[in-house]
Amino acid sequence: MSHHKLEARSLYFSYPDGHEAVKNVSFTIYHGESVGLIGANGAGKSTLLMLLMGILFPSRGEVLVGDVRLTKKTLPAIRQRLGFVFQNPDDQLFMTTVYDDVAFGPRNYGLDEDEVKIRAEKALEMVGIPHLRDRAPFKLSGGEKRVAAIASVLSMQPDILIMDEPTSALDPKSRRRVINLLKNFEHTKIIASHDLDMVLETCRRVIVLNEGEIAADGITEEILFNKELLESCGLEIPLSLQNCPVCGTFKSHISHVKKWDLSFSCKCQD
Amino acid sequence: MSNIINSLYNIRLLDDLARKKTFIHSIHPLIKLLTTIVYVAVLASFERHEVSALLPFVFYPVFILSFAEIPVVPILKRVLLVEPLIIGIGILNPLFDNYIVVFGDIVVSRGWLTFLSIFIKCSLAVTVSILLVATTGMDRLAIALRMLKIPRIFALQLLLTYRYIWLLIEESLRMVRAYSLRAPGQKGVKINDLGSFLGQMLLRAFDRAQRIYQAMSLRGFTGEYNAGDVPKIKFRDFVYFAAWSLFFIIARIYNIAVLIGALFTGVGR
């Protein structure tokens, strides 16, 4: 299904103040892939995502969705296929009830109200919050806001989900819920985050950004084990892969990690 | 700082109350809005010395308070907070009109009647406005406004303002707290700091608006506000409106309080 492909071709972007936030970035993401985009604060993750969404336009290079080049003209059609979840759900949930927010997108695409209702309810169902339907977004907890924001994007039935920091500022339980949710989506996904443990669980592939440039692009386990690479990019090995805090031996090898066991189980405790 | 907290609490309370599910809540928002407007207009049409004829109008808010299960105390508190201003204006009346009126053995200057009249009108009008949101909610009121053909931009803008009031008031509360911790014993923010204090807040609000706009346009917003279908007005909504309007008009023409009084005292006719 080539139309689910997302391609960046040598993207460059500078902010008006001259700061070059994205430099020569190229990659292709295929249907069904889940890709983690990691990098330190200010590495350019958010900027890159905005370039993919057409919120910003690159000074050089191009973005292709399917086989269509992203331009001002193709923007409306392309945006319908990309769902973007903002870093701060308060920016994304701007209506006075959760339902109106989830219905906002479908309504703008001119669907009739019955269809809007079906889609909105399905989206709420998918993230497990049908009971929050009539609540005001400003009265939701952080975790509830986050999943509501995801629902507001799912209702547009996008082919590709793009998320900026989906687990930041969440407590462990809410974070776990979002992670499980992400694991179950069959969409093509791009997730920008510094929560490397979450990336480890939800993504097969990782792209590392460092000062606007791609420092690495490969299989998650390989990259997240590469201490040198991560540290040179201002990152750390995920907690779940670090040494055992009790006996200090390296905690596990990949086969162990693959069980996605995030507790500090170690032989020393047996 | 306490008034910031009070406002937050007030908005939150009214929003919570509006999500109850009672008979009053289920009345069509437009009908409730129109009934409230008729009520306030009839109330305002009373002449300035009128006092006793205003009293039967208390039935309407009492009816709503009880049927909609609205707690009385917080609503009254809110009403009381508005009174000082109206008392300020009202208290001047006895100064300018001290023509004498007699009630049995009581003698007062007529200005006091005007004062009392203004006071009662104000209390009732404020109560029913607050009860309107408390039983309808901002989102459904926006539906009523749209049905009145209010420009869509205005409706959307109103909802956005309402949505972000909460967030920005909380933010201002945090900022005032942080400021007052570093400026103990000071009454409010110094005017010299005001520019940067509110200015910072404003810049953040600007950036937020930008991001909200992006979020909106990513979901297909092009300046047209598509708000979905409006609920239909049912027969019982009409009955509700007609019954109350009839009551208001009767209470406007006949002084019900005096009629009741006449029953008990046997005088007046």
Place this chain on the structure above:
Amino acid sequence: MHMADALISPAVGGTMLAATAGIAAYSAKKVQNDMDESKIPLMGVMGAFVFAAQMINFSIPGTGSSGHLGGGMLLAILLGPYAAFLTMASILLIQALFFGDGGLLAYGCNVFNLGFYTCFVAYPLIYKKLVRKGVNPRSIFVGSMVSSVVGLQLGAFSVVVQTLLSGKTELPFGQFLLLMQPIHLAIGVIEGLATAAIVTFIWRARPEILERVAFGKSLGGVPIKKVLTGLVVAVVIVGGLLSWFASTNPDGLEWSIERVMGTTELETPDGIHKVFSEIQSRTAFLPDYGFKTDQDDVQNQPAVEDEESWPSVNAGTSVSGIVGGAMTLVLAAFMGWIINILKKKRGKAVA
């Protein structure tokens, strides 16, 4: 000051609502035609900002008192007049509904008094003129100060006129004016100070925000001629309507009702007037002022139905009024109580 439902007549309230709705519709059209849709969320967030900013008290140097921002002029400077007017209108609506400031009937008056003069008179005719030569802290200060003061003076004057045309208080025009204008001069100066401080900060930090409005498309530009013509037309229509309403006896309805109910007779026992003047001198304000009910007047001209002779000195009716009023309140309270009990019972039965 917010105009209150209790102070206006339906005629004045209705006229102002209509006038405001007209201006709002025109502004909405302007906003929709002229601007990029990114201004819509901006208007929403700015409305919330002003709402929050109004709650922050700041100390006023040398007075020991504190004040707060009103925000009308700030909105006009940041958003341009049309968007600012709409934003002001939604702030005032939320205030009326949630806080009881103003009211639904007085809503039109309030939007007009606080929005119209600021956005369509003070901003284009004063602020823009004063900063046209160049935006700098001095021109921002002078512009904000003068336009805020003028805007609020016009608004205060408008409050006085609306109150008097409504005839719901006894306040004489002159005194009320003398009360309102100086208070609003002080409020205007504070508003000017605050507005200038914020605008200067923005100008230093992010000048492009101000430029977007000042030199932006038609957003900031209010064609002066059009505004003036519109203003004159509005004044003529509104003034005409208002004076028509005012000239028809505002108490006409009352009189006819009183005739129907036959309550305007004078049955005052003779001696009571002596008691009157005694008690009155103790209870009422300014006992000498306007104490015109001297015995002869009242007794000799019982049929004259002018304002002065109205007070129904009918002891019987008045007592009925008091008793009936009390009964009404008791009845209302009783009704509420019964409903509550019934509801609770039903709740239990269901549970």
